[in-house]
Amino acid sequence: MATPFNSPNWHWERLGYTVDRFRRRGGGRLIRIVRDPHGRVVLHDASYEEEMAYISSLNDDAA
Structure with missing residues (x-):
């Protein structure tokens, strides 16, 4: 099964x-x-919101 976009x-x-x-x-x-x-380890037992905020910060750093 593919990972949802x-x-x-x-x-x-x-x-x-x-x-x-x-x-x-x-x-x-x-x-x-x-x-x-x-x-x-960058996140441990994080909520959905915490994961998405971390991902957003990674994308901001790459821009």
């Missing part, structure tokens, strides 16, 4: 970042960890 995952793939997902202790929703192309 303009979703956070689409942006991360386009920028060369990876997203790791881990199950929380005791179940519940997944924790997302976003890593830059060098493997450094």
